[in-house]
Amino acid sequence: METLTIGKLAKRVGVSTDTIRFYERCGLIETAARSESNYRLYSEDDALRLRFIRRAKSLGFTLAEIGELLVLSSDPAATKADIKARATKKIDKIRHRIRDLTRIQAGLEQLVAQCDGHGSVDDCPILEALSGEHAQHNRSNH
Amino acid sequence: METLTIGKLAKRVGVSTDTIRFYERCGLIETAARSESNYRLYSEDDALRLRFIRRAKSLGFTLAEIGELLVLSSDPAATKADIKARATKKIDKIRHRIRDLTRIQAGLEQLVAQCDGHGSVDDCPILEALSGEHAQHNRSNH
DNA sequence: CTACACATTGGACCATGGACCATGGTCAAG
DNA sequence: CTTGACCATGGTCCATGGTCCAATGTGTAG
Numbered sequence: 001m002e003t004l005t006i007g008k009l010a011k012r013v014g015v016s017t018d019t020i021r022f023y024e025r026c027g028l029i030e031t032a033a034r035s036e037s038n039y040r041l042y043s044e045d046d047a048l049r050l051r052f053i054r055r056a057k058s059l060g061f062t063l064a065e066i067g068e069l070l071v072l073s074s075d076p077a078a079t080k081a082d083i084k085a086r087a088t089k090k091i092d093k094i095r096h097r098i099r100d101l102t103r104i105q106a107g108l109e110q111l112v113a114q115c116d117g118h119g120s121v122d123d124c125p126i127l128e129a130l131s132g133e134h135a136q137h138n139r140s141n142h
Numbered sequence: 143m144e145t146l147t148i149g150k151l152a153k154r155v156g157v158s159t160d161t162i163r164f165y166e167r168c169g170l171i172e173t174a175a176r177s178e179s180n181y182r183l184y185s186e187d188d189a190l191r192l193r194f195i196r197r198a199k200s201l202g203f204t205l206a207e208i209g210e211l212l213v214l215s216s217d218p219a220a221t222k223a224d225i226k227a228r229a230t231k232k233i234d235k236i237r238h239r240i241r242d243l244t245r246i247q248a249g250l251e252q253l254v255a256q257c258d259g260h261g262s263v264d265d266c267p268i269l270e271a272l273s274g275e276h277a278q279h280n281r282s283n284h
Numbered sequence: 285c286t287a288c289a290c291a292t293t294g295g296a297c298c299a300t301g302g303a304c305c306a307t308g309g310t311c312a313a314g
Numbered sequence: 315c316t317t318g319a320c321c322a323t324g325g326t327c328c329a330t331g332g333t334c335c336a337a338t339g340t341g342t343a344g
Contacts, residue, residue, distance in 0.1 A: 007290060017291085022332055037340055039291055051274045059253075059272075060246045063331070073269050080266045081259040087250050087268055094247045098240055104202045105236045108229050111201075117223040124222045126229055127215050130197045131190060149320060159321085164302055179310055181321055205301070 004042040006032075013050040020050070028053060028067055060094060146184040148174075155192040162192070170195060170209055202236060 010017045023029045024040075029049055032040035049070070056066045069086060072078040114125040121127060152159045165171045166182075171191055174182035191212070198208045211228060214220040256267040263269060 005291075016333080018333060019331085021292095026331095035291095035340095037291080039340080048273060052272050055272045055274065057331095058246075059249055060243075069269070069272070073263055073266075076262065078263045079259075080257055080261055080263055080268075083263060083266050083268050084254055084257045084259045087254050087257075091247055091250045091254065094243050094250070098243050098247070101202075101236050101240050101243070104200075105233055105240070107201055108233045108236070112226055112229045112233065115222055115226045115229075117221075117226045119222055120218065121215055121220045121222055121225060124215075124225050126222075126225050127211070130194050130201075130211070132193050132197060147321075158303080160303060161301085163322095168301095177310095179321080181310080199301095 002044065004047070006040045006042065009042045009047060009050070013047050013054065015050060015054065023050070023053065023063075026063060026067070028063060028070065060090060065090070144186065146189070148182045148184065151184040151189060151192070155189050155196065157192060157196065165192075165195065165205075168205060168209070170205060170212065202232060207232070 004012065006017045006020055010020055020029070020040075024031060029046060032042055032046070035041055052070070053063075053066050056069060057063075061069065065086065069083065072082050072086075111126045111129055114129075146154065148159045148162055152162055162171070166173060171188060174184055174188070177183055194212070195205075195208050198211060199205075203211065207228065211225065214224050214228075253268045253271055256271075
């Protein structure tokens with residue numbers, strides 16, 4: 001089996017060497033084997049694992065969630081239902097976030113629609129709305 | 143004019159005293175006047191300004207952006223177009239973020255749809271997709 | 285042999301928006 | 315006078331996902 005130094009692995013996968021060491025510190029990848037001169041040695045399996053992380057990240061999973069997925073993926077007692085539940089939960093979170101953003105967008109659009117965009121800011125309807133003429137635009141989100 | 147200590151102001155507006163001091167450090171609110179005993183002293187105007195910040199935040203503006211809005215709002219040379227441009231730019235950013243999230247959501251939904259949710263993770267289509275059937279011709283297993 | 289590229293470590297730093305802490309001064313009530 | 319609530323400062327810490335750094339060792343090409 002071909003062994004890779006951290007730099008080769010990084011290039012092959014498309015991440016930085018710092019990122020690989022960071023993932024190792026986080027426990028996302030196992031502590032690598034070492035050469036005589038204490039260099040980390042990797043295999044193609046490690047490249048696969050890093051690509052897995054990259055793809056999961058692009059689907060919105062956090063590193064912590066990816067860690068869970070990786071644990072499950074090598075747990076003989078884990079079920080497809082476990083994985084599916086994680087993905088479904090993530091979808092729910094994203095849906096929620098989209099709803100929040102959509103509400104915010106609507107609020108801003110309403111303000112923008114009220115502003116003709118001419119003249120000084122003295123009577124800007126956007127600023128007036130923020131200054132709280134009608135002070136009860138309640139329930140902040142985060 | 144009634145003067146408020148930081149605690150009273152915080153309660154009135156619904157933020158913490160830490161938050162008010164933090165905003166002062168950031169330059170979002172002016173350095174407060176001080177009492178003989180070095181206590182910060184605030185007026186109703188400060189309460190208005192803090193509420194402005196609270197509302198703008200709930201509309202998705204960052205503190206830096208809110209700072210700009212506040213500068214514009216007291217700049218005689220500023221125009222409604224300036225404010226409107228800020229709001230429109232923010233809408234664009236939000237729209238973009240929503241598009242990203244929607245794409246991610248669609249990707250996840252597609253994966254979830256492929257998984258029947260029964261049995262061990264050995265042949266989980268979600269994990270298989272993340273493991274990169276696209277990127278690698280060689281699916282070694284043993 | 286001499287460069288130069290690459291590897292190692294631990295730690296500091298980035299943005300964001302505050303929360304929390306210790307230590308010490310101030311103020312009002314009882 | 316004492317107690318407890320409030321205020322001051324400057325500092326650290328949180329999550330997130332890394333990046334950058336210095337000092338030092340190693341591998342390789344010319």
